[in-house]
Amino acid sequence: MKKQRISIKDISKELGISITTISFIINKKAKGRISDEVIKKVEDYIQEVGYKPNSSAQTLRTGKTKTIVFMAEDISDPFFSAVAKEMEEIAYKAGYKIIYCSTENNKKRALELISLFQDRQVDAFIITPPEGFQNAIQDLISQQNEVVMLFDRRYKMLNHNFVVLDNYNGAKSATEYLIKQNCQQIAYIGLDSDFSCMIERNGGYQHAVANHQAEPLALFLPFQHVNSDKGKKLFKEFIKAHPKIDGLLYATNGLAINGLKVLKELDKKIPEEIAVITFDDRDLFELHSPAITVLSQPVPDLATELINGTLQLLKSKKGKVDPYQKILPGKLIIRESSQKRLDPII
Amino acid sequence: MKKQRISIKDISKELGISITTISFIINKKAKGRISDEVIKKVEDYIQEVGYKPNSSAQTLRTGKTKTIVFMAEDISDPFFSAVAKEMEEIAYKAGYKIIYCSTENNKKRALELISLFQDRQVDAFIITPPEGFQNAIQDLISQQNEVVMLFDRRYKMLNHNFVVLDNYNGAKSATEYLIKQNCQQIAYIGLDSDFSCMIERNGGYQHAVANHQAEPLALFLPFQHVNSDKGKKLFKEFIKAHPKIDGLLYATNGLAINGLKVLKELDKKIPEEIAVITFDDRDLFELHSPAITVLSQPVPDLATELINGTLQLLKSKKGKVDPYQKILPGKLIIRESSQKRLDPII
């Protein structure tokens, strides 16, 4: 019952044509070297017997694996898994496969994963780097063995490839929307992090409230407390310490979920007492009572840019190439949680 | 700057020891063949220079890729991505990598994916088969080229490997819980599908209501309408047609999400007017108002069984082995949405 795989050698024997010729034909390098007649004959035979090249042999010979690694912060996070799924779709069509993994925002783990996949000779890394990973990225890039594409966060000083959201303007427009809704005291709930996305989001918020309220109000939670009870406690204390807060901008969906639980526990009315907006859309937010206004990331566009950029870089790997840098705009999806004004904005 | 990979040949030259000997040592086949002294020398050198075998060469020679494919229905579904993440963790430690992909419950696509990964010589498939896939699975198994493990759904008549939830008893206990809550008319919202999990869940429901209400009440939505407006419309009509319904069991989290939207639109009070339970836990359900009672699947256990089972089968591939079959119990997590009784059950 075992299906025997057919090799170039088999074709060669069967057709009485040399291995070299067949390889040229398979790799579309036959034009001008081999007669159309022979090309046709070989192509037809390949079609007929369903020959597929052995990828290990190809890799061994060429050093290319046609594999891209996507190292997300957490592949089970809906945002990352949505991006992953879209990427897989596109990569698949281009003959590439994707391997996913999660850094858990753990530097050591991320380093191990990079080392593991370097051993496996992947062609490219798409990475959401964990905290304090700049040097590691620097190293990885300078080795020049793989294409390195950063996602979601970038480094200002590195001349590298990245695809990120326009975090600054996203946060700014979300905050400005809250201001238009007559919020007087808008607070920002962010991650205690040096991620560019976090710094930019906070920057956008700061800019928007600069001429609006006496001083910005921000809470920065450490990564490990985003989902924890400790995080809830810290957030609860923050809200209690600032009773005048009537508008909230959460920097991530994780923060929002825990934050919404706290607001529920505190029995705060949304949006009457506190208007709420968060980054990243999830079906959860649409179903929430009240439905949560979000600044959603353009998942299909992000995925497309990530893969197309990576594939482009893989193709042009030889000479110096300009870095692939894309900053994509988010979209404010207005739902009930931010509609504070009785006279709605048109 | 490019780091040059070191090969066995390099070690051989450097140490003046034959390639064969080194290979034996690397593969722990040196005992009794090679002196302890030489073994130590080689191992130390390998450690020192950080040699890692080239996996393509190994694959080319052995035909084994140390790769497992996880074909989920939809890898961006939180349930599947949670399982995927856990699996990756375990597989990674065992030196295996996992490739994920989504069938989208599309038979043609699933067949293409299988063919693609067979070409890439993966060692094992973990599959949630799409609709009408039994023959394809049959074929795949009989080819005996890869280990085949089914997940989430199984085929009664096939003597195959699987890891599934105890769907029957899960649905039964959820329904019985609704009965205890004094629900008089309990409806089941399922998928119009021949998946074993769907049939078993419906079976559990049917059994539970058999002696309770005049007749079972069930709505079966086609797969493509789970998330669609059409699905919402069908569900809305169903609810309107059966105004006496005061208890609902959703067979999947996707059905529940769309269903909850409809209940919100119809302004049905949960649980006062309709008590609700759904399969599969998600953070969304905890945050929902009211929080939704769920029958949750033991994600870590499922992932562990899937990988351990697969690895075990990979090891013992030679002779006939008993199929690896696990049925894991779910857990009813009681929240507000099902608490209909004023006098709560103790």
Place this chain on the structure above:
DNA sequence: ATTCTTTTGTAAAACGTTTTACTAAATCGT
């Protein structure tokens, strides 16, 4: 001292490609 084992090791083929360097035949320009 010869044969028989055991110990310790190695040579070389094979896995299935890609690619360089080559050749034979055909065509061309004059």
Place this chain on the structure above:
DNA sequence: ACGATTTAGTAAAACGTTTTACAAAAGAAT
């Protein structure tokens, strides 16, 4: 008709392993 060029094709090395079959040296048994 002659060398030059183009066309059509191939032989063989290389990628880095694993593994079979063999061999030399040392020790044991006769």
